[in-house]
Structures are given as structure tokens and as C-alpha cells.
Amino acid sequence: MIMSSTQKHNSTAIYSTAEIREIERLAAALPSPPLLMEKAGLAAAEVARDKLLTHGRTRVLVLAGPGNNGGDAFAVARHLRSWRYEVTLVFTGQRATLSDDAKQMLDAWLVSGGEILLDIPENTAWDALIDGLFGIGLDPRSGRDLTDQYLALIDTVNSMKLPVLALDVPSGLGSDTGKVRGAAIKAAMTVTFIGLKAGLLTHHGPDYSGEIFLRELDLDVPSLHEPSSWTIDQAYVQKIMPLPRPADSHKGMFGSIGIIGGSAGMIGAVLLAGTAALKLGAGRIYLGLIAGNALGVDTAQPELMLRPINELFKLDNLNCLIAGPGLGTGPDACFWLSCALESELPLVLDADALNLLASHSRIANLLQDRKASSILTPHPAEAARLLSSDISMVQGDRMSAAADLAERFNCCVVLKGAGSICAMPGGKRYINTSGNPGLSSAGTGDILSGMTGAFLTQGLSPENSLLLSVYLHGAAADILQTLHGGPVGMTASEIPDAARNLLNQWIYNF
Template identity: 75%
Template sequence: MRNYSTAVYTTAEIREIEQLAAALPGPPALMEKAGLAAAEVARDRLLIYGRTRVLVLAGPGNNGGDAFAAARHLQAWWFKVTLVFTGQRSTLSSDAQRMLDAWLTAGGKIFSGIPENEKWDMVIDGLFGIGLDHHEGRELAGQYLALVNTVNRMNLPVLALDIPSGLGSDSGQVRGAAIRAAMTVTFIGLKPGLVTHQGPEYCGEILLDDLDLNTLSLREPASWIMDQLLAQTLLPPPRSASSHKGTYGSVGIIGGSTGMMGAALLAGTAALKLGAGRVYLGLIAGKALEVDTTQPELMLRPVHEIFKLDQLSCLVVGPGLGMRPDARFWLSSALESTLPLVLDADALNLIATHSSVANLLRKRKAPSTLTPHPAEAARLLNMDISAIQNDRMAAAANLAKKFNCCAVLKGGGSICAVSGGKRYINTSGNPGLSSAGTGDVLSGIVGALLAQGVSSENALLLAVYLHGAAADILLKQQGGPVGMTASEISNTARNLLNQWVYSPEIH
């Protein structure tokens, strides 16, 4: 799958690549290349508007070295550059010292703070980059907090080097405050913090420059971007004219306790509209609902009848399940089955609450898929929500490892963790998904793909991207995210899946 997607590297992996590159024959000059790449981006954007004045912020680490090099190139191209250096030469790395000396040799000046009563057309942020996690305290404070807040108040386009200062490179977590960039030119490889949690709100347009390194040969990545190109390699095949409903499998959904039947109906409708041949709803509320008149194709059953069906391809457990003892019993029964499972909502809470249920999950031989949001993940891992959000990449991987399953940690830049420690960061979706029932719809989509023969890992990846892509289409159609409903996601995802499968550009 990595051949169809863009690799993502943690800070530690980037440092390893840098060390390996330094050992290659010939001078790697990565800092010089990074500075030139940043300067070229700044130059091209400034020339569009005929602007010339640039404020460059250089921090105390290697990100500051990149900024020195960028400033020198811009000045050589006759841009008016003001450079603010917040560190000390003696504490810089040897490479960064050379960049500072080259700036001074070229006639550049250094300011210790932003000059008053001057105006600029662009700001280049070279304060921290990926080095923030090694900065004392790891939270911006003092002069750095003041600098970031001042830049954000300037209302100027900001070009961030590697990652906006104040944003965790691995987590996407804002450390007290962060630069709001219009563009981020990132070096060597993409970082998780650019594309998950709060990262997309701060990075603006992301430009990748690999600095002429073959990163895949230097370091095998464990994480990739989940984008449309990858999603379209995971699609079920076009349907045969001789097929029938049994060809596309049967999904069983267990949930729908009293007062929460809507969740099970949403999941069932999504499974039906995304291609499952048959969908059975095992309602814990019994016969409180004989038929769903808005979706009569759904076959409603008391929950115990679901386990008597021989034709099921998979089970989705959790939408509207509740936390009562009978819900725990039916979840345990599902975990003891040999069917692929999708576990969501209260199924996850029951697993987190009862160790015996968790042990059933860990011992399963058939595929299992977990779909927690951060609060559910915190319960499953016995952690605070803040700890989950501070390292979403690790949390997703820990879920998959602890429970012997595939898992998606939902949220901005949802992270899918699959076998072998592989992780995929989703790039689709928007705040319109922050409404009731959208998680139930996602579970139904995963179930539908499983029923059609898509593998457990691929079903999760495709469903997560498709779910978000449907929300992105609705965002454009509705002019914003407010009021987007889960029911709309199913219809739009169905249309999108049909377009992808039957588009002549793909097949």
C-alpha cells in the first residue's frame, strides 16, 4: 500500500534519516537545501503580488539555521529582509552556526526582537519546527509565546518551516500557542502533526520537499497518508450481471436498546446503502419496532434471532447497545463467534469496563475492528483524554496491539492502525461530522465492505476515507458544516462509491 501513498515520519524517524544522510558520500548540506527551498516558496508567493518585505524569525535550533539560509537567499534576490534571532550562536549546532555566519558575511543584520513601527508583507517562521519537543518545558512561554502571539496578530501570510512553531510535530497538539501559517514547507517527509488533531487548522497549504533524499531507502516508514489515491486501490470490484443479494453478503447489527434504536437504524441503513446484500438488525429492545417504514429493506429481529442466522458475513456491535447486563451478554456472544466484528460505541465501553469481555476480544482469531473516539480510547487504554490527544499516533497503535485488532482513533486526522504496527492518517472529513450518529454510519459502512469481501484492514481504511469524503462533498453543497446529519452521509457515500467503482478513469 505504501506505493500508492505518501509516507509520514515521526520526529525520531526524521532525525534517523538525517543521520543516515550525513553518512552518505559527499556533503549532504540539508540545511542549505532546506533554506533554499523555503526561500523559493517565499519568493514565488511574494512576486505574485509584487511584494518585497520579509520578516524572518530564527530560533535557537536547526529550524533557525534553515531560516538563516532562507533569509540569505531572499536578500540575494533583492528582497528586503529583517531577521530576528532568539538564540545564542554558541548554542547552535555547527550547521546552524555556518548558516548564521553566511548570513552575516552576506551583509545581513540581526535583531533580538521584532522592530517597532515597521511593516512587512510576509513572515517566515523558523523558531522551532520539529525541535519544539526538545525545548525546555515543551510549552511556549516568555519571549516565544509573545513572539507567536505578535505574529498571529499581524494578519500577514506566514510561511512556516517544517511545522508551525508551537505545534507538536508528532501530535498536532498546540503547545500553549502556535503560529497560524498560510503555508508550511516541510522537509524530508510529512510529519503526523501536520495532518492530525489540531495540525490542519494551523498549517495552511502543505508543501513537501524531500531535499533530494530517497527517504524510503533510508528509513522504512511505519505510517502513511490515507488519501483518495490509496482509497481507490481498495475498492470492491464492479458487480456481475449474474450476481444476487447473496453475492454481497449479510450484515448483522446488534444494538438498539430502548431509547437508542436510531443508532442501530443509522448503522443498518449505511450498511444497506453501501452495498451489503442483506442487513439484519438485532434489536435489544425486542419487538418495540416491527418495521422501519423509512427503510423497510432492513430486517428487524429480536437480538437472540441474529445468532441463529447462518448466512451472516459479519457483525456490527455497539450502535445503541447500552450498558445493561443483557448488552454485555450479547457482546460476549458476538466476541465468541467466528465472524468478523466491528465494535463501536457502548461495545467499546463494555470492553473497557469488564476485563473478562476484553479478554474475549484479545483471544479472538477472527478479525476485529475498533472505532473509538478519543474519550472511548481513553477508557480502553486507561488513560486521560489529554494523554490520548497528546500522542494520537501511539494511542492508535496501542489500541491495535492491546486488543489484537484493527482500530481507528477518530477525530481530526483520524488514525487507522492495522497489522504490523502500520498506521494511516486520514485526510478527508470536516467538522460537519461532529454530530450524533455519524459514528454509527461509519460502523455500518465498514460492515458493508466486510460483507462484500473486502479484507478487515482494507474495509476500515476505505470506510474511514469514504465517510470523510462524503462529508466533504456535503460541506461544499451546504456551504458549511453546520447542521450536517448522519443520514445525509450514507446517501452521499453511496453515490461516491458508485462513482469510484464505475468511473472509466479508474477501471
């Protein structure tokens, strides 16, 4: 969950480390420049007081690092001490190497009567901990690695089992990437300054950040730097949902989808995609089965119209295509995927369609040359194949990987995973805030492609179809996690019903 101190600005904007540095530079050049470090320290101290130091907790261990994050920590410690909390401060840097602002915060701490320790004292107990070691100063792309000293310190902190408030970004976590540099402090909550950071929201970030509190420090952030990345949340998707249906609706008003897949032994995948499209509002769903035994398939959804694959392409009432669920990678799959790419219909590509794109340059060229819109839905391994890379490189910078795919193939892209990233051809990127590990089960990707096709065929733009389906897919999984008491054993076939219920609630305010 992300909590903002203000709704005046777009609090869902995400900024890179470089952009935050530029905003700080521009803020310092204002006619009356704000004292950002002092404001950050006070804002974090208020979060600590109101959210962390509850239920009688009064003893606080504050860790101040060698950079500006340490300056924030000095300010937090001073405010907490002035409010009569018992504060122990450990400083891991040297005063001579601090910035002028951080030196000012250190001196103010000392003037207030605070003391500085160089190591965590033994045989002392605390109720909570403030992490001010690195913040955004240790982003992986900065080239800085954790030394053995800090690896040991972070392991010590995590072993203490204290509730932790991290300042800006949990130490050891890349602010742009969510990648852990050997070790990272596991926070119960993070107060982040000026703007959200991608590393808090994707890859390992959700496991380390806890509840996120955004404090913009009284800056009009978008006026200083226009964002190009945002989060996807319920407030956002409720602006882009389909309109309520008129009383005289009929199925022809809500489009027809053709789904290409269902090779031998994989017909279940295309049935999942079709069921999801049906339950998220598409008017007609035709399943084109490569296996060729359409009449012999037993489906619990008789509304799905099964066709041999060659008959699917003879239909003249289709509004979009989905290719990939259970498609296979044989010659027939290549032929029918090429037919889909040569069509003038909007197209959702998933699963084996992505593997064929990665292994056949002719098919990739067809995608790149398409005039109609296309949407790619890779998981990290599929993205690595498409980028001629490897999974570690993709996961090491998920934001860049998603953007590279969108640019390379001129498509809307969702890079699935923790904090799924949607990237658009024009450069806009979004990080999803819904979902849980229950989605790491067979068939959930087929459900997502069916949902995306359903919104496309109902007239939503490719961008909005992708954003709505990704968020709703995760939100449905969150509902199921609550119902099941956890994510273990969640199945793909449960998601369409939960997603349908949520969508109706949002549209009709039930």
C-alpha cells in the same frame, strides 16, 4: 492538502522526529553527503516565492530561532534577498550555541549583506512572515516547554494577521503529536522537509499547518528508513476499493451483515448503521434489536430486515457482525455482546460495545482471545476508557494511543477525531486526510461502523475495509460541506448518499 515535489517515492509516508533525526544522520554518512540545510532553505524560499509572495507582496519578516530551524530560516532569507525581496530578519538565539551548519547559514546571510535584529521592530509593515523559530525541535516529548519570551513572541506574530509560511512545523506545535505547547504560530502554509510529520495532520495540527508542501531534499527517503506510518488519501484508497460488479450480480454475492444494538430509545443508531451498510453495497442487512419491538419500528429503509436479537443469532448466512450502535450497557447488552465476541464472524465494535469492553474484564478477554478479525472505532473518550487513561493523555499522543489499542486487543483500530488514526496489529499506522468539523454530530460514528461492515462483508480485508470507510466517510462530509457552504448542521443521515455517489464515481470513473 499535501503537495509533494516528487512522485518518485512514497510521498505519503509519515516519520517521527526520532526517525527524521536518524535519516539526517544516515544522509550525512553518504559518500557525497547533501547539504540538507542549504537544500531546505532553497526549497522553502521557492515555496515562499511561488505560493506566499504573490499579488505584489515583497516585504518579508523572517524569524530565526536558536536551533537548526533558525539555520533553515537564514538560508531562506538569503535566497529571498538575492531575488530582490525586502527581508527583515530577527534572530532569537545566540551564534555560539548554533550547530556548525546553522552557523554557516548565519555567516552566509551576513556575507550577502543581510542584517540581524534581536526584536521585531515597531512601526514597520510587512506583507508576509517566515516562521523558523523551532520546527521539530519543540516536540512535546522532547521535554522542552515554551518560555514566556516565546509565548509572547508567538502571540505577537498571530496578532499581526500576516500570511505565514512555517518551516518544517509551525512553532509551538508538537511534530509527533499535534499538541500545542501553550501557543503555536498559525500558518497559512507549511513546507516540511524529508517526510511528513504526524503533528501536522492530527489533533491541533490541521488548525495550525495550513496547506502542506513536502520537500524530500533529493533524498531517497524510504531507502534510508523504511516507514511504518502513512497518510490515507484518495490515490491510496482507489487501489483497495471493491471491483466493478459483474452483469449477473445478485445480492448473495455481496454478503449479509447482522447489526446488534437498538436498545429502548436508541433504535435510531442501529437504523443509521444499517442504512449506511445498505447504501455502501452490502447485500442483506439484518438489524437485531435489543428493544425487542422489531415489528413496531418505522424505518424509511424498508430494505432493512428487523429481527428480535435472539433471532439474529439463529441466522446461518451472516458474513460479519456490527455491535454497539444504540446497544446500551445493561445485562442484555453484555450478554449479546458476549455472543458476538464468541462468534467466528468478523466483527466491528462501536459506541456502547466499547464502553462495555472497558468496564468488564471478561468481555475484554473475549475480544483479546478472538480468532476472527475485529475492528474497534473509538472516539478519544472511549479510547481513554479502554486504555484506563484520560482524554488528555490520549489526545496528547494520538499515534501512540491508537497503536496501544491495536496491540492490546489485537484489532484494527480507528481513533476518531481530527486526523483520525488507523492502527493495525502489526504496527502499521495511517492518518486520514479527509473530513471536517461537520462530522462532530450525532450518529456519524454509527454511519462509519455501517460503512466498515459493508466493505467487510463484500470481501475486503479488515485493514482495507477500515481504511476505505474512514477516508470515504470523511470525503463524503467534505462534499456535503461544499454543498452546505460550511460544516454547521451537517447530519449523519446525509452521509451515506454522498458516500455512495463518491464510491461509484471512483469505481466506475464517472
